[in-house]
Amino acid sequence: MRYIIDILIAISLLFALAGVVGMIRFRDVFSRMQASTNISTLGVIGVILGAIIYSAVVLGDYSMVVKLVVMGIFYIITNPIAGHAVAKAAYRRGMAKDLELECDKYGEDLENAD
Amino acid sequence: MKKIKFSAFLSTAIVCYLFWLVLTGQIVSIFTGGASLQILLAGALVSIIAALFSARFFIRSKAFYLANPVKFFIWIYYSVIVFMWELIKANIDVALRAFGFKKNKPGIVKVESDLKSDYGLAALANSITLTPGTITLDIAECDGKNYFYIHWIDVATADVKEAGDAIKGTMEKWIRRIWE
Known part of the structure; x- marks a missing residue:
């Protein structure tokens, strides 16, 4: 059982590392945000799963398990809303103006609307 | 205060009460015995008051859409x-x-x-x-x-x-x- 917990936490640390490296290596705001969702999905889910197994099997504390599940659910619900808000605000501030984007349908449609 | 539907109020109160049970740890004590009646009643009161204020933000159209x-x-x-x-x-x-x-x-x-x-x-x-x-x-x-x-x-x-x-x-x- 101990090995399963360790493996889960190691996997999530690997993805968190990938997120951090991506945040440094990528060049623009949006790509960096993409890399940071790596941390906030599998990076967090792995740690929470490991903590659930640890507190259920090793500690035997079931109220902790329930709290961890609630923590995970709230994390999953609230995280994309913040990500969407930050990305939209960055676009509206004109961060995408001087980037080399493959295509920019949003900008075209915004110009047509004006 | 705007009028709210009773079904919206009821489902909000139930969700609030479930979260109260989870966060105070009572949801485990109910199954293993030894839940405190005082905490259960206080939670019911608080969740009813909270649901009065928050039902119209929490429920937009159907109240029990996940009850199926x-x-x-x-x-x-x-x-x-x-x-x-x-x-x-x-x-x-x-x-x-x-x-x-x-x-x-x-x-x-x-x-x-x-x-x-x-x-x-x-x-x-x-x-x-x-x-x-x-x-x-x-x-x-x-x-x-x-x-x-x-x-x-x-x-x-x-x-x-x-x-x-x-x-x-x-x-x-x-x-x-x-x-x-």
Whole structure:
């Protein structure tokens, strides 16, 4: 059982590392945000799963398990809303103006609307 | 104060009470014995008062939309298996990009969706944002159809239909079963 917990936490640390490296290596705001969702999905889910197994099997504390599940659910619900808000605000501030984007349908449609 | 529907009030109060039970740890004590009556009653009172104020923000249209057991199990299945599989695939993809094994081709694409309800659109937009590699920037309604503007880290095609199939995958099908 101990090995399963360790493996889960190691996997999530690997993805968190990938997120951090991506945040440094990528060049623009949006790509960096993409890399940071790596941390906030599998990076967090792995740690929470490991903590659930640890507190259920090793500690035997079931109220902790329930709290961890609630923590995970709230994390999953609230995280994309913040990500969407930050990305939209960055676009509206004109961060995408001087980037080399493959295509920019949003900008075209915004110009047509004006 | 605006008038609220009783069903909306009731479902908000039930959800508040469930969270009270979870956060005070009473939900375990109910099954093992030794739950404190005082805490249970205080929680009921607090959740009724909270539901009076928050019901009209919490419930937009249908009050008991997840009370249908079939929908509830599809919801669990979607979030634990379907969505988790999409998440793992996308995570590995973005991790490879971060370490430099693949090149980025970022761009903003437009994707069409035939979902209608607010819940369905919000659920699909949040699922897309939560998958690494795609972020929803905006939702616009045009001629009765809803369009997502999505920042995609690897633009394979700028076409509305093909990009939609690549990004949404199997998620839209399951969301339509739950919230439509």
